[in-house]
Amino acid sequence: MKSALEIAAAVRSGQSALVAVEESLTAIRARNEELNVFLYVDEDGARAAAARVDEQVRRGEDPGLLAGVPIALKDNLCTTGIPTTCSSKILEGWQPPYNATVVDRLVAQGAISMGKTNLDEFAMGSSTENSAFGPTRNPLDPSRVPGGSSGGSAAAVASNMTPISLGSDTGGSIRQPAALCGLVGVKPTYGLVSRYGLIAFASSLDQIGPFANSVTDAALLLEAIAGHDPLDSTSLPEPTPSLLAHVNDGVAGKRIGLVRELVDGADEDVVRAVNKAVATLKDAGAIIVELSMPELHLGLSAYYLIAPAEASSNLARFDGVRFGNRVDGEDVTAMMEATRTAGFGAEVKRRIMLGTYALSAGYFDAYYGQALKVRTRMIEAFAAAYQQVDMIIGATTPSVAFAFGSKTNDPMAMYLNDVFTIPTNLAGEAAISVPFGTGEANLPVGVQLLGPGRSEARLFAAARVLEIADGRA
């Protein structure tokens, strides 16, 4: 499949938007049943949107940065009149009466939504095995997971159903599936992309971000959706940043920190890939600095208190009163209990309870309160590191894609998948995972580049260097 950049250029020059849309639908028809990527395919909507884009081009209007580009949307993004389930039974069949801001921006830029993709229920998980509607399979090896929680969005791009997709990242849920599926995945700076219409998991950590086959496409998509939104009080004040223009800036003279805590504990094949990436960047003119950030070890524990705590509150609204699937009860409390018990899966319940406990009277200071202080320590540690370097490099995940069922018995084992990605969410900063080399069973390995807030442009530039060296450009 052509890249998003190529499709948009072709459509702007007169190619019908229907061409890429039909290609996408064909690819979806071919493998969706096997891989369970899309929960909902909006065939009619996509064709209608394509016709609208064609009409705009005919009238000489600018159809936008993503004119006619098919895109898949993670099913925790609100889309008017299109079912939005968060892969949960409690929301099965629910159609939001409004669009997420990013969806409005995509439409304004001419992108064509092909439908909604599978995820771990309410974005809680690292394998998409927690979906109430069945797992998604890794297109590169269907016996393995695509990662999570944005497994469906990753699989959509990795299986060439769409050239780009949107996911959300709270503790690694874009970067980790990107690594496991051989894609570029970005967690933007907190506040760079509006969260209005993203069904919240952990409000102080969530960010929407792009999946793509190339750095350029990822930059294009991020530029199309980023920038201040008055509907999101936490969105950064600046308007759309310029990202696409900096993709080929290179890394000459840039100081890049190799942080041991972002490599230690990873599988051998992953460590090899990171070291090779470091060498590549050095050859391209970067100055490598070895760093240690022991505070990062605290990240996992802090995250597994903060995220569930916020989630326990964010998910309280699913009570069967106003929307969603109600299970009746003899009084309203019994109804709420029955509704939530039937509607939520085991992992969601586990995190709601963990979060409720961490916030409850008598435990707040020891757990949630303490975790927020640890967060400060992490931010300080990153700030100190960024006094010495412009960006940091490390692994994205400890291993390549793993087999279904291999980590589902022990929640802690699953949580360890996020150990390299979590610190960036806690710090609210930017990170990108770019495929670099292969590992066990010829599966892709992802290398992670981290930067301070608002540093996406230089991260894209470094990722591009790796992409070219890896023969993917």
Add this chain to the structure above:
Amino acid sequence: MMLPNGWEMVVGLEVHTELKTKTKLFCGCANEFGSAPNSQVCPICLGLPGSMPVLNERAVELAMAIGFALNCTIQDSTFHRKNYFYPDMPKDYQVSQYDLPINARGYLDLPDGSRVSIERAHMEEDTGKTTHLGTSGRIHGADRSLVDYNRSGVPLVEIVSGPDIRNPQQARDYVAELRSILVAIGASDGRMEEGSLRVDANVSVHKPDTPFGTRCEIKNLNSLRSLTRAIEYEALRQIDVLEDGGSIRQETRHWDEDRGETSTLRVKEEAEDYRYFREPDLVDLAPDQAWKDRVLAGLPKLPARRRQDLEALMTNPTDAQRDGVTTVVDLNLDIYVEGVAQAQGDVALAVARAANELAANIEKLANLTVENFVATVAMEQSGQLSATQAKNVLSELLDQGGDPVSVAKAKGFEQLSTDSLSATVGELIVANPDEWQRFKDGDDKLAQFFIGLVMKATKGQANGKAVIAELQSRR
């Protein structure tokens, strides 16, 4: 009110006021009363998944204005989530302020000279409204309930007093003064009956110099009268329990206006655990000095100061006159009295007319200009009009407009000439020789007797002062 056996009551009040903004606290839905159910809602105030709050600037300003008016410190503040499940709460948490409220540590001075401390006045969002279907319309015994979210998200300020109130009258004065202030600064409608002003009372009893007792919270107080009655009832109830050897259970009680008693709401097995944590979808509020200065500069003169200024225009005002001033300020009639003061007229008389005749006809004030009020009072003051006639003229002006001179003329309220008055007095003296003799001998009370006769004879047209002068001159 005296409690028996040396008991003392300790009362703290929590007052919630809806703010008079055009839109809700976190969304652009209209903040209006009385629309069709669920017609003023959006994803934000319905708490739909994915929605996010954005703070209303005007609500912040009104909150600051309240803080200034209550002598609080305006401080940097954050919003917290108060988590609990209830169908009128769309998110099953309420966004409120917890340990860092926007206003803290203020006070309110009452007309009787006492001071009640104000612990905090913080911002929070209102809930939806539930109607209960069943026999009584009350929650107990209802089969199901219906929720309307039009009110959900309306901005509230909650004002919490210290436990400084010691009797029901003081509680009433506190709420009356607070309401007066809130209305004066444009923050609130102040309508307890409509629910734009809500009062909960925390009541306990103790013997002086002993620790405070366990308190009960009383809800459902819809008027000042309910407030005083409920506080009195609850204090006596608690005393009864304690003197019987029992103890007070900390609980929330419901005031029943018809039966005149408080009763327990369903007792919960355990205290609510609200799991407060900072609202991650909002950022902190740190109003800079310039913003605070703008709000302060925009504050109108507060009721206490207005009362003070009006009283200063009279010499040694009596209690009745002070009450009149309170009415004038409560009803925003100050300009009428100030007009008379500026014209060097009789301020006490102006207060009396405003607090009575104008107060009774608030809805017709548009017809009465300040000039015409001043002129009418002047005519009464000079004796051109009797009191009765002056009231009559004012009534006419309020109904129809016009000017007092023409109105008085049209009604035939002409000044009784001195000659005709003198002749009338003379005739009455001749007709009542015994009473006249007693008056001449020093019985001043009989002056009223003769005034009455004169008034009857002249059909109310005589000027009381002129009659007295005539009687004295003939004594």
Add this chain to the structure above:
Amino acid sequence: MTEPLSRDDVAHVAKLARLRLTEDELIRYTEQLGKILVHAQDLSSLDLHGVAPTAHPFGLINVVRSDEVRASLDPAPVLAQAPDVEDGRFAVPRIVGEAP
């Protein structure tokens, strides 16, 4: 070594969160949550006295909007998807106990 949380703790928390657990689930969750919290205890032992908790990572303040009316939602599609509606209002089974 003391268990970080007991079965009763978990039962209490489930009630707060409006979740009904089977006896099996109670036992299983007690064990699983316990393991997670053991890891969290490495945080409790840290001396973070005087460290301010992080609110917003980039210190945004005073984000407000002007007090202007925006069109509300057409209630029809919302009510159409509500589990139970009567007279334009959302219906729920009887409520036991007043709002806190």
